[in-house]
Amino acid sequence: MQxxxxxxxxxxxxxxxxxxxxxxxxVEDASRPKYYCLSMFPYPSGKLHMGHVRNYTxxxxxxxxxxxxxxxxxxxxxxxxxxxxxxNAAIANGVSPATWTYDNIAYMxxxxxxxxxxxxxxRELATCSPEYYRWNQWLFLRMLERGLAYKTxxxxxxxxxxxxxxxxxxxxDGRGWRTGAMIEKREIPMYYLRITAxxxxxxxxLDALPGWPxxxxxxxANWIGRSSGVEVAFPYADGTGVLTVFxxxxxxxxxxxxxxxxxxxxxxxxxAAQNPxxxxxxxxxxxxxxxxxxxxxxxxxGMATGFFVVHxxxxxxxxxxxxxxxxxxxxxGAVMAVPAHDERDFEFATKYGLPVRRxxxxxxxxxxxxxxxxxxxxxxxxxxxxxxxFSGLDFAQAVDAIxxxxxxKQLGRKRVQYRLRDWGISRQRYWGTPIPIVHCEACGDVxxxxxxxxxxxxxxxxxxxxGNPLAKRADFVSVACPRCGQLAxxxxxxxxTFVDSSWYFLRYACPQQSQRMVDEAVDYWLPVDQYxxxxxxxxxxxxxxxxxxxxxxxxGLVRLDEPFANLLTQGMVLNEIFFRRTDGGRIAYFNPADxxxxxxxxxxxxxxxLRADGAAVEAGGMGTMxxxxxxxxxxxxxxxxxxxxTARFFMMFTSPPEQTLAWSDAGVEGASRYLKKLWAFxxxxxxxxxxxxxxxxxxxxxxxDSALAACRREVHLNLKxxxxxxxxxxxxxxxxxxxxxxNALDRAPRADSLAxxxxxAEGLSILLRVQSPITPHICHGLWRELGYAGDILDAGWPAxxxxxxxxxxxxxxxxxxxxLRGNIRVARDADRAVIERTALGDPGAQRFIAGQPIKRVVxxxxxxxxxxx
RNA sequence: GCGAAAGUGGCGGAAUUGGUAGACGCACCAGACUUAGGAUCUGGCGCCGCAAGGUGUGGGGGUUCGAGUCCCCCCUUUCGCACCA
Numbered sequence: 005m006q007x008x009x010x011x012x013x014x015x016x017x018x019x020x021x022x023x024x025x026x027x028x029x030x031v032e033d034a035s036r037p038k039y040y041c042l043s044m045f046p047y048p049s050g051k052l053h054m055g056h057v058r059n060y061t062x063x064x065x066x067x068x069x070x071x072x073x074x075x076x077x078x079x080x081x082x083x084x085x086x087x088x089x090x091x092n093a094a095i096a097n098g099v100s101p102a103t104w105t106y107d108n109i110a111y112m113x114x115x116x117x118x119x120x121x122x123x124x125x126x127r128e129l130a131t132c133s134p135e136y137y138r139w140n141q142w143l144f145l146r147m148l149e150r151g152l153a154y155k156t157x158x159x160x161x162x163x164x165x166x167x168x169x170x171x172x173x174x175x176x177d178g179r180g181w182r183t184g185a186m187i188e189k190r191e192i193p194m195y196y197l198r199i200t201a202x203x204x205x206x207x208x209x210l211d212a213l214p215g216w217p218x219x220x221x222x223x224x225a226n227w228i229g230r231s232s233g234v235e236v237a238f239p240y241a242d243g244t245g246v247l248t249v250f251x252x253x254x255x256x257x258x259x260x261x262x263x264x265x266x267x268x269x270x271x272x273x274x275x276a277a278q279n280p281x282x283x284x285x286x287x288x289x290x291x292x293x294x295x296x297x298x299x300x301x302x303x304x305x306g307m308a309t310g311f312f313v314v315h316x317x318x319x320x321x322x323x324x325x326x327x328x329x330x331x332x333x334x335x336x337g338a339v340m341a342v343p344a345h346d347e348r349d350f351e352f353a354t355k356y357g358l359p360v361r362r363x364x365x366x367x368x369x370x371x372x373x374x375x376x377x378x379x380x381x382x383x384x385x386x387x388x389x390x391x392x393x394f395s396g397l398d399f400a401q402a403v404d405a406i407x408x409x410x411x412x413k414q415l416g417r418k419r420v421q422y423r424l425r426d427w428g429i430s431r432q433r434y435w436g437t438p439i440p441i442v443h444c445e446a447c448g449d450v451x452x453x454x455x456x457x458x459x460x461x462x463x464x465x466x467x468x469x470x471g472n473p474l475a476k477r478a479d480f481v482s483v484a485c486p487r488c489g490q491l492a493x494x495x496x497x498x499x500x501t502f503v504d505s506s507w508y509f510l511r512y513a514c515p516q517q518s519q520r521m522v523d524e525a526v527d528y529w530l531p532v533d534q535y536x537x538x539x540x541x542x543x544x545x546x547x548x549x550x551x552x553x554x555x556x557x558x559x560g561l562v563r564l565d566e567p568f569a570n571l572l573t574q575g576m577v578l579n580e581i582f583f584r585r586t587d588g589g590r591i592a593y594f595n596p597a598d599x600x601x602x603x604x605x606x607x608x609x610x611x612x613x614l615r616a617d618g619a620a621v622e623a624g625g626m627g628t629m630x631x632x633x634x635x636x637x638x639x640x641x642x643x644x645x646x647x648x649x650t651a652r653f654f655m656m657f658t659s660p661p662e663q664t665l666a667w668s669d670a671g672v673e674g675a676s677r678y679l680k681k682l683w684a685f686x687x688x689x690x691x692x693x694x695x696x697x698x699x700x701x702x703x704x705x706x707x708x709d710s711a712l713a714a715c716r717r718e719v720h721l722n723l724k725x726x727x728x729x730x731x732x733x734x735x736x737x738x739x740x741x742x743x744x745x746x747n748a749l750d751r752a753p754r755a756d757s758l759a760x761x762x763x764x765a766e767g768l769s770i771l772l773r774v775q776s777p778i779t780p781h782i783c784h785g786l787w788r789e790l791g792y793a794g795d796i797l798d799a800g801w802p803a804x805x806x807x808x809x810x811x812x813x814x815x816x817x818x819x820x821x822x823x824l825r826g827n828i829r830v831a832r833d834a835d836r837a838v839i840e841r842t843a844l845g846d847p848g849a850q851r852f853i854a855g856q857p858i859k860r861v862v863x864x865x866x867x868x869x870x871x872x873x
Numbered sequence: 874g875c876g877a878a879a880g881u882g883g884c885g886g887a888a889u890u891g892g893u894a895g896a897c898g899c900a901c902c903a904g905a906c907u908u909a910g911g912a913u914c915u916g917g918c919g920c921c922g923c924a925a926g927g928u929g930u931g932g933g934g935g936u937u938c939g940a941g942u943c944c945c946c947c948c949u950u951u952c953g954c955a956c957c958a
Contacts, residue, residue, distance in 0.1 A: 218877075218878090219877060219878070219952080219953080222876070222877060222953080222954095223876095223877090223953060223954080226876075226953080226954060227954085229954095229957065231957070231958090233958080249958075250957095250958065251958060252957090252958065253958075264958095304956080327956095328956090329956045329958095330956080330958080331956075331957070331958085333957090334957045334958075335957070335958060336958095338958090339958045340958080341958090342958095346958075347874090347956090348956055348958080349958085351956095421957080421958090423957055539952080539953090542953085543953090601900095603883080603900070603901070604883090604901085605901065605902065606883060606900090606901060606902085606918095607883050607884080607899090607900040607901035607902085607918095608883045608884095608900090608901085609883070609884085609900095657885090657886095657897085657898070658885060658886085658898085658899095659885065659886075660886085663885095663886090664951095665885090666884085666885060668884085668885075668899070670884095670898095670899050670900070671884095671885070671898075671899060673899085673911095674898055674899055675898090677898095678898085725889090728889070729889095732889085734887095736885090736886070736887085736897085736898095737886090737887065737896085737897080739897080739898090740886090740887075740896070740897035740898070741897085742897095743897055743898075744896080744897065747897090815893095817892075817893045818893095819892085819893085819938085819939075821938075821939090822892095822937095822938060822939045823939095824893055827893080859938085860938060861938090862892090862938050862939075864892055864939095867892055867893090868892055868893075868939090870892080870938055870939065871938090872938045872939095
């Protein structure tokens with residue numbers, strides 16, 4: 005056995021062993037319960053970052069733990085390999101996105117392997133391979149056939165200089181990121197997926213996900229945004245049509261004093277045609293900021309259209325205004341305005357002198373006919389007043405009565421409205437799944453027949469930032485129409501990369517399947533038992549995946565509703581931020597690795613200096629590791645210096661998985677120190693105690709010695725705690741339980757007895773197994789070195805020996821009036837009378853009882869005694 | 874503004890059902906060994922206090938023999954949504 009712990013040697017040996025034994029190959033086995041553990045697959049950006057290390061370590065701990073528990077585990081890995089950064093890299097470096105991507109994958113795969121994850125690499129997939137994305141195309145065509153995919157126009161950011169469409173993140177302050185040109189909004193044809201058809205199911209399905217964080221479910225529910233209300237038609241006063249609005253407050257209909265439409269509403273356009281001033285206003289609204297956060301604080305502006313509508317119930321003539329606070333994208337793009345009971349309408353009406361009519365009172369009889377002007381809108385629910393035949397009703401009654409009255413006149417009905425929009429998947433980009441459509445002069449938009457799939461993306465393009473590279477490729481664009489054979493033009497848009505990630509977890513069940521999108525293996529492996537990823541995917545990726553799975557279900561491809569049974573959202577990795585303000589008012593950031601902290605003799609931070617010049621820097625607190633703050637730590641440097649096990653141990657020990665993790669060099673040192681200590685202890689056992697085991701001995705030895713029994717109890721207590729904590733995903737205390745076990749074994753009486761050797765042999769076998777999910781390499785190595793039987797992977801999870809936990813005598817906490825006054829030692833089975841007598845006789849207690857009458861003695865068995873005086 | 878989560882030593886964080894608050898680790902202090910140590914080992918370490926003791930889980934109240942944990946009010950922070958009709 006090596007004298008010193010050498011992670012490099014230990015880790016290479018373990019990894020080689022796992023590879024030669026194909027230790028992590030997952031094979032369907034109906035006789036065993038399966039455990040499918042999945043961490044969100046990485047985008048191959050170049051190299052791993054700390055977030056990856058944390059993400060995959062969490063998944064690996066769970067995978068290895070459940071394997072030891074006897075589950076048939078599967079942990080796959082793949083690459084979310086399409087996307088914009090590959091094109092940006094191509095523009096910057098002149099290499100093709102394909103080359104860049106495949107190079108990155110090769111490097112990151114090596115990094116992942118060096119971390120020793122129990123991954124079945126036979127199942128690896130990359131979404132940019134035709135074998136994968138052909139099924140994106142295939143399913144898209146199925147959706148098209150069923151009306152779940154459709155084409156309509158959508159608005160995009162257009163860079164007039166580069167003649168290209170930009171993603172939102174490429175638009176900075178309204179200008180193109182490369183050209184600095186003012187971005188225009190353009191309407192172009194795009195394909196959409198009808199996720200709204202599943203809105204209700206995606207919402208109600210959340211109730212069937214007890215293993216998801218409440219926070220994520222709430223975010224999804226808000227995103228879907230179901231609201232039930234009433235659709236109300238306001239006939240035009242000139243009889244040429246109706247203005248339809250949606251309201252959740254139909255009870256306030258009698259208080260409507262005007263209607264307002266969005267600038268993009270057809271009625272606004274119609275009015276603007278005859279009114280140049282209005283046309284200018286509408287145009288100004290269009291050019292205004294589209295940032296939603298800006299909209300919320302924007303001043304309310306509007307202009308009368310000159311149009312009037314008729315109130316559907318009262319018959320009153322109401323003016324129609326164009327207002328910037330009405331969104332075209334929600335409901336009908338038009339609202340009925342009730343200034344008395346809606347804050348936005350109130351603000352608008354007050355500004356433009358529109359009438360306010362109050363029709364809701366807080367409760368029956370409380371309403372007073374207070375004369376205008378009112379100071380505020382009353383937006384709460386209440387009782388209808390001054391509403392003619394609808395007066396005196398509560399909210400539900402009023403909505404029912406008004407909806408019924410509208411329905412009789414055929415001017416309205418109850419309806420459910422969702423905030424969720426259909427999913428636009430067209431991207432005017434090169435590095436993505438080609439949309440399998442051919443545009444033919446004669447036949448129109450023709451789907452590519454299944455037997456011509458996949459539509460292969462040429463991999464040798466090098467985008468230069470202008471236009472769409474695919475459109476410049478005659479060999480890609482020019483194609484015979486599948487229907488009539490005439491020369492036609494292939495669609496050059498590609499799919500949103502969220503399509504790729506919406507079903508990769510299904511494909512892992514059968515990555516080699518070349519005939520079908522998925523096969524029966526899905527029935528075995530799915531749903532994913534544990535999904536792990538960042539909270540940033542709480543909405544889009546997870547919602548799209550739930551939608552896509554249901555579409556596949558309805559096509560008969562899979563038999564499940566929800567793809568992810570349990571979800572763990574890991575916290576972000578933070579590091580300190582240090583900076584200096586330069587003369588120009590700029591801020592220069594310094595990497596924490598180059599900064600020394602200064603502390604006082606209590607260990608409190610009093611300042612920080614840059615090592616290079618010894619001068620002070622300002623501390624900016626903790627923030628997520630990022631390039632802009634210059635506070636990133638490269639995991640590779642960590643692995644190279646300390647090894648994968650130290651990195652893994654630190655990550656698990658420092659914070660519970662869902663919380664943010666604060667990076668700390670000292671913390672890494674601590675983890676490393678512990679592993680060294682473990683190695684040294686094991687070596688000492690190997691050399692001095694293990695030889696004793698060869699001698700036939702009395703197994704009861706450890707139990708007979710009370711100090712050794714206490715030590716053994718400590719080990720089993722910590723085993724119990726660690727098992728409990730693994731089930732609830734609190735890995736930091738699992739790591740600390742391991743440290744406590746080592747401390748306990750280390751403190752066991754030093755006599756070189758057989759009994760002690762037996763105790764340590766058992767203790768180490770438990771410790772190594774408990775710790776092996778976290779630090780698999782060192783545990784594998786020590787397991788072998790110490791001569792335990794077989795592969796630790798197959799050793800099984802240790803069982804708690806309940807008899808080891810039993811004590812003959814127990815310590816009880818002694819309280820007087822609820823305050824700690826000492827401890828008493830009593831027999832395990834002492835009855836109340838004995839405990840009470842012992843407690844009252846305790847000198848520590850007597851000092852505080854001091855002759856006062858005893859009111860009561862509370863005894864909590866096995867825990868404490870509280871004497872109340 | 875709405876919604877959710879969280880506030881515990883100098884720091885990361887423990888405390889399973891109300892039952893010894895601060896486990897484990899980091900930092901810090903003292904000591905040992907050492908040519909040296911940023912190695913290793915031993916001890917200490919919430920705050921006030923020489924001590925006895927007091928006090929302490931964001932603040933205030935309550936329930937209880939007993940509250941970090943349960944109830945009410947308030948404050949702060951983080952995250953999400955944000956003119957959604």
